[in-house]
Amino acid sequence: MARIGVVGAGYVGLTTAACFARLGHTVVCADVDEAKVSALSRAEVGAHEPRLAELVADGLASGRLRFVLGNRPALSGVDFVFVCVPTPTGPDGEADLSFVHAVLEEAREEVGPDCVIVIKSTVPAGTTERVAAVVDQPVVSNPEFLREGHAVDDFLRPQRVVVGAPGPRDGGARDAAVRVAELYEGTGAPAIVTDSASAEMVKYASNCFLAMRLSYVNSLAELCERVGADISDVTEGMSLDDRIGSAFLEPGPGWGGSCFPKDTSALLSTADAVGVDFSLLRATIGTNRRQAERVVGLVRDAVGPLRGARLALLGLTFKAGTDDLRDSPALAVAELLAAEGAVLTGFDPCVARDCGPVRVTGSAEAAAEAADGVVVLTEWPEFAELDWSDLAAAMPGRVIVDTRNLLPADKVAEAGFR
Ligand code: UDX
Ligand code: UDX
Numbered sequence: 001m002a003r004i005g006v007v008g009a010g011y012v013g014l015t016t017a018a019c020f021a022r023l024g025h026t027v028v029c030a031d032v033d034e035a036k037v038s039a040l041s042r043a044e045v046g047a048h049e050p051r052l053a054e055l056v057a058d059g060l061a062s063g064r065l066r067f068v069l070g071n072r073p074a075l076s077g078v079d080f081v082f083v084c085v086p087t088p089t090g091p092d093g094e095a096d097l098s099f100v101h102a103v104l105e106e107a108r109e110e111v112g113p114d115c116v117i118v119i120k121s122t123v124p125a126g127t128t129e130r131v132a133a134v135v136d137q138p139v140v141s142n143p144e145f146l147r148e149g150h151a152v153d154d155f156l157r158p159q160r161v162v163v164g165a166p167g168p169r170d171g172g173a174r175d176a177a178v179r180v181a182e183l184y185e186g187t188g189a190p191a192i193v194t195d196s197a198s199a200e201m202v203k204y205a206s207n208c209f210l211a212m213r214l215s216y217v218n219s220l221a222e223l224c225e226r227v228g229a230d231i232s233d234v235t236e237g238m239s240l241d242d243r244i245g246s247a248f249l250e251p252g253p254g255w256g257g258s259c260f261p262k263d264t265s266a267l268l269s270t271a272d273a274v275g276v277d278f279s280l281l282r283a284t285i286g287t288n289r290r291q292a293e294r295v296v297g298l299v300r301d302a303v304g305p306l307r308g309a310r311l312a313l314l315g316l317t318f319k320a321g322t323d324d325l326r327d328s329p330a331l332a333v334a335e336l337l338a339a340e341g342a343v344l345t346g347f348d349p350c351v352a353r354d355c356g357p358v359r360v361t362g363s364a365e366a367a368a369e370a371a372d373g374v375v376v377l378t379e380w381p382e383f384a385e386l387d388w389s390d391l392a393a394a395m396p397g398r399v400i401v402d403t404r405n406l407l408p409a410d411k412v413a414e415a416g417f418r
Helices: 011-022 034-042 052-062 098-111 127-132 151-156 172-183 196-227 231-239 258-274 277-304 329-339 363-370 381-385 388-394 409-414
Strands: 003-007 027-030 067-068 080-085 116-120 139-141 163-164 191-195 310-314 345-349 358-360 375-376 399-402
Touching: 003 011, 011 027, 011 052, 011 067, 011 151, 027 034, 034 067, 052 067, 052 151, 080 172, 080 363, 098 116, 116 127, 116 172, 127 139, 127 196, 127 363, 127 381, 139 172, 163 172, 163 196, 172 191, 191 196, 191 358, 196 258, 196 277, 196 375, 258 381, 277 329, 277 358, 277 375, 277 399, 310 363, 329 345, 345 363, 363 388, 388 409
Parallel strands: 003 027, 003 080, 027 067, 080 116, 116 139, 163 191, 310 345, 310 375, 345 358, 375 399
Antiparallel strands: 139 163
């Protein structure tokens, strides 16, 4: 078993630290956020990730996991350092690597000569190669494929482990990459050891392909509405072709979260920087940007002029199963509706505070009180179980715009809604 340092205790770093401890390694997890470090040391986990709090508590109890303040204590006395700090979108759409570079600067001084530095943060192809040129210790790329709401499962039962080493195929970094792949042996997943640019590209290529698939199905849904086809039956028909499959074929208010918007923008920025016209990716992003306006158009067509219209938004997070509001399409729609003068209430099982222009209530019924219309924006399963006759009694309006095709249309119609 290995001694592992993890820098950054966010969704990615905390999951990495807790799961490596679960796999039997000894882990020290660092963060610069003092409140976060003290909460985690008491096994108080903020993220809404199933099983994560339990794994953190187990790790603390077994002594295999501990949390420290500041990056440095996770950089010495360890065999591997996993860099899990943010790579947000920069001003021109490129990936901002300032946090990664700052950690690597510290690592150069603190990390032992045999320690392997592992970049787990999502970084543009070529980053590890460039970093390896200025850092003496071996540096490898090991991208994460964690979905929010499924992070622990995706780490402990990954579909693949990808590790990339800069430089020649028989170089020292390649041995380091093999050692990193061995850390995941407890998961039983297939491992790909390749060069670092390819490893970095797998992450962007996968996320951008999924985003492209969603922009395709969102445009297809718009076309189906115009020609009188039913998108649910169309996607079911598509999914029976095992080359297409059924995942990621649900139309919605657009794709969001802390990864797709950042990764599509960063890959397009990389393509532009090297003179490749990745028009399919540009169109994927453009289609997604227009999706919020398309939803507002549907609402306006359904309830009439938006100025003064009272609308109840069901779902505010970027998808069901998480509390994450980062780049949530629901909030993009809310901002546009409010800009046209709509008065917004909202309910989301994982959101307790008011969000932007939305006055957040404690239940769907409370949000729908006195509303002219309801807009379903996040696919929380409980919304499909609501008592629509109760809602009809509380609402003057009889309009529902379901951007996730979640609700039982017959029951909703029986309660008098359109
Ligand atoms: C983010 C990106 O979303 C993901 O694509 C990338 O691969 C890793 O970084 P996430 O865990 O969601 O993943 O970030 P976030 O939840 O914002 O947490 C980052 C943590 O790093 C924060 O707690 C921050 O305090 C901490 N941090 C940041 C450090 O500990 N040290 C630093 O130098 C910078
Ligand atoms: C994604 C990737 O799935 C994961 O592998 C990667 O490591 C990080 O980014 P995540 O950002 O948690 O994970 O969200 P995901 O579950 O992929 O959903 C992304 C967006 O697509 C969400 O806004 C979601 O609502 C939307 N979506 C997803 C749809 O609109 N329809 C679908 O059928 C599936």
